[in-house]
Amino acid sequence: MGQVVAVVPARGGSARVTRKNVRPFNGNPMITWPLSAAAQSGRFERVVVSTDDEEIAAIAREAGAEVPFTRPANLADQHAGTAPVIRHAITELALADDDIVVCLYPTAAITSEILSDALDQAGSSPERFVISVGRHRSPFERSLEARPDQTMAVAHPEHLLSRTQDLPVRYFDAGKFYIATASLWKSQETMMSEPFTPYFLPEWASVDIDEPEDWPLAEALHKACVLDSPR
Secondary structure, three states: OOOEEEEEEOOOOOOOOOOHHHOEEOOEEOOHHHHHHHHHHOOOOEEEEEEOOHHHHHHHHHOOOEOOOEOOHHHOOOOOOHHHHHHHHHHHHOOOOOOEEEEEOOOOOOOHHHHHHHHHHHHOOOOOOEEEEEEOOOOHHHOEEEOOOOOEEEOOHHHOOOOHHHOOOOEEEEEEEEEEEHHHHHHOOOOOOOOOEEEEOOHHHHOOOOOOOHHHHHHHHHHHHHHOOOO
């Protein structure tokens, strides 16, 4: 196994939450939380930020990360996928095929312990991606669906009388980190190529910050479960 490298893809734009990657989150710019977790884990030879934005680059460098290149414009708009961005970084950094590359999202305010544990898991299955996942709180089988006439219907009437505890637990891609060898990043079109290995996040860590109203919830959970909790 080669070196372990974190690549944080942090573009300047944000479709729904303005300047999300540098917005203050529990007293610090959001991106500094995953950078700090990576540094505190002691597991990374390099922590690199891929960005097109000067402010993000300055904050990242101040937090101790490398910003050795500027992300090109064609990989910095809202349509750019994660995998091409990571492949670009792998090329720019001239990483070896057996290097472990952790795509660590700039809004992943997780702990160093989670990162270290996920890396241990990746070490036991180097032929697959390790993907952070969260648990859906409600079974899909109990969902409702909207109709064109503005009424609603039970999506799965065959499960109308099923008990919640008897229905399967389902998970979602939490979008906090993806771990694989550089070789796997280069050979797979997407991180979700099956089979992949799940890393089950605690509920507080799997909150998605996609809308402005998600921000205070994520901050409150992070404060209660990380900052105010003995570790």
